[in-house]
Amino acid sequence: MKENECILEMRNITKTFPGVKALDKVNFEVKKGEVHALVGENGAGKSTLMKVLSGIHSPSEGEIIYQGKKVEFAGPLDAKAKGVVLIHQELSLVDEMTVAENIFLGDLPRNKFGFIDWKGLNKRSKELLERLECEFEPTELVGRLSIARQQMVEIARGLTQDVNIVVFDEPTASLTQEEEKVLFENINRLREQGTAIVYISHRLNEIFQISDRITVLRDGEMTGLLNTAETNECELTSLMIGRDLEDHLDFEKRGRDEIGKEVLKVEGLSKDGLFNDISFSIHEGEVLGLSGLVGAGRSELAETIFGVRKADSGKIFLEGDEIKVGDANKSVDLGIGFVPENRKEQGLILGRSVLDNLSLAKIRNLNRYGFIKGREEKLIYQDYQDKLDIKTPSSKQQVKNLSGGNQQKVIMAKWLCINPKLLILDEPTVGIDVGTKAEIHKLIRKLAAAGIAVLVISSEMPEVMGVSDRILTMYHGEITGEFYAEEATEEKLIKGITGIEAGACKVG
Numbered sequence: 001m002k003e004n005e006c007i008l009e010m011r012n013i014t015k016t017f018p019g020v021k022a023l024d025k026v027n028f029e030v031k032k033g034e035v036h037a038l039v040g041e042n043g044a045g046k047s048t049l050m051k052v053l054s055g056i057h058s059p060s061e062g063e064i065i066y067q068g069k070k071v072e073f074a075g076p077l078d079a080k081a082k083g084v085v086l087i088h089q090e091l092s093l094v095d096e097m098t099v100a101e102n103i104f105l106g107d108l109p110r111n112k113f114g115f116i117d118w119k120g121l122n123k124r125s126k127e128l129l130e131r132l133e134c135e136f137e138p139t140e141l142v143g144r145l146s147i148a149r150q151q152m153v154e155i156a157r158g159l160t161q162d163v164n165i166v167v168f169d170e171p172t173a174s175l176t177q178e179e180e181k182v183l184f185e186n187i188n189r190l191r192e193q194g195t196a197i198v199y200i201s202h203r204l205n206e207i208f209q210i211s212d213r214i215t216v217l218r219d220g221e222m223t224g225l226l227n228t229a230e231t232n233e234c235e236l237t238s239l240m241i242g243r244d245l246e247d248h249l250d251f252e253k254r255g256r257d258e259i260g261k262e263v264l265k266v267e268g269l270s271k272d273g274l275f276n277d278i279s280f281s282i283h284e285g286e287v288l289g290l291s292g293l294v295g296a297g298r299s300e301l302a303e304t305i306f307g308v309r310k311a312d313s314g315k316i317f318l319e320g321d322e323i324k325v326g327d328a329n330k331s332v333d334l335g336i337g338f339v340p341e342n343r344k345e346q347g348l349i350l351g352r353s354v355l356d357n358l359s360l361a362k363i364r365n366l367n368r369y370g371f372i373k374g375r376e377e378k379l380i381y382q383d384y385q386d387k388l389d390i391k392t393p394s395s396k397q398q399v400k401n402l403s404g405g406n407q408q409k410v411i412m413a414k415w416l417c418i419n420p421k422l423l424i425l426d427e428p429t430v431g432i433d434v435g436t437k438a439e440i441h442k443l444i445r446k447l448a449a450a451g452i453a454v455l456v457i458s459s460e461m462p463e464v465m466g467v468s469d470r471i472l473t474m475y476h477g478e479i480t481g482e483f484y485a486e487e488a489t490e491e492k493l494i495k496g497i498t499g500i501e502a503g504a505c506k507v508g
């Protein structure tokens with residue numbers, strides 16, 4: 001096959017689920033040796049299109065031409081055997097198995113007696129991990145790894161054999177900058193070898209950095225096919241959301257003297273190896289940003305405040321009363337809401353309906369007064385479906401059938417239902433499309449205006465600076481700086497989160 005030739009053509013693909021037309025006559029093509037980005041809002045149909053490609057879903061209409069021939073893969077293993085690999089948005093690893101076992105799951109190497117070749121398994125896994133510059137062992141249990149590392153295992157699993165097309169569905173959502181760099185190097189290497197890459201992401205800067213062409217989906221329809229070099233963020237966003245995006249990150253902030261009464265006070269909180277001697281407070285109606293790189297101890301700190309982890313020492317006070325550390329159920333009763341970073345695992349029951357999931361946090365309150373839940377639940381549902389624009393055909397839809405970004409919105413809504421005094425949001429907009437991101441930022445400010453104290457953890461600097469009244473920087477488990485909105489600059493924050501003076505690397 002010649003360079004520049006289409007290796008894949010998806011023609012007129014339509015896919016309907018009960019109540020949803022997820023794809024409507026979509027055309028999509030990929031050439032050898034190109035990185036083709038697939039973009040669109042939450043629920044636009046990106047993951048569905050790729051699931052149709054790999055045979056997880058069969059299309060309601062349309063055809064797939066691969067290497068010049070019409071194909072229909074029986075499923076992901078069949079697709080992989082024929083050189084098409086899909087690396088999922090949702091991690092699909094088995095926690096109780098080792099890294100190596102997960103990488104070769106369903107395809108474990110066997111020796112000539114038919115037994116599993118453990119030595120070969122670990123050796124091949126190690127080679128793969130080294131190629132991806134991963135610093136962990138094939139023998140480690142996957143459940144013990146950070147989410148970022150699990151993501152790398154997922155990627156390694158896709159690359160166990162020669163491939164023609166690799167699809168990355170939001171691979172960087174939880175990767176550190178370092179890991180992202182390595183991933184991009186690997187993508188470039190694959191591209192040079194002539195592999196075709198499909199790259200799905202909500203981060204437009206990544207799209208511009210890595211892709212050659214871009215296909216845009218909106219509401220299941222294809223709205224654009226562009227050469228990356230010939231377009232810009234503006235054009236792309238308006239193709240994605242059908243309107244121009246207003247500049248949203250310019251909120252009115254509270255000054256030093258407009259702060260309400262103290263809601264949360266943390267005093268000398270320490271946990272060996274994770275964070276050390278953390279003290280700060282958050283006030284009524286205040287948005288406190290916690291800025292730090294992935295791995296700085298931010299999420300662990302949040303989990304400790306919420307009570308899913310225990311600290312070694314230190315105290316936590318809510319409205320002046322010390323709260324017993326390490327009891328998450330109690331925290332909910334006290335009025336602390338927590339949207340964790342690892343939302344899939346910690347936040348949702350995938351097999352239950354949107355409505356059930358929304359009322360999970362609230363259920364205790366509803367039951368306490370002996371109410372039948374139905375009516376109140378429905379009200380909650382309508383309220384938040386509107387506010388967060390959750391895209392689902394009905395409240396009865398199982399959460400696992402929602403798009404990735406819409407699942408996140410359900411978790412967010414769930415915690416808002418308890419009407420918290422303190423709301424902790426860990427990376428609230430990871431995996432959320434640009435349009436909704438602006439809505440979430442607005443919502444955060446609205447919550448604060450209603451008197452809620454909000455702690456926003458984020459590695460996106462414009463986001464922290466945009467929504468926070470005050471910002472703490474965190475580096476290696478310690479608080480390294482505190483800035484009010486009016487004095488915060490990117491330079492100061494970068495110094496706080498990296499420990500490096502801006503410009504310090506310049507020679508001379």
Ligand SMILES: Nc1ncnc2c1ncn2[C@@H]1O[C@H](COP(=O)(O)OP(=O)(O)OP(=O)(O)O)[C@@H](O)[C@H]1O
Pocket residue numbers: 017018020021022040041042043044045046047048049089391392400401402403404405406431
């Ligand atoms: N198995 C399913 N059953 C019913 N509806 C589904 C199913 N899978 C996807 N959908 C619906 O199809 C639409 C497209 O979803 P899809 O997951 O492809 O979106 P996406 O573009 O990947 O979004 P995101 O950026 O949030 O991941 C959504 O409305 C979703 O709810």
Ligand SMILES: [Mg+2]
Pocket residue numbers: 046047048089169403404405
């Ligand atoms: Mg998706």
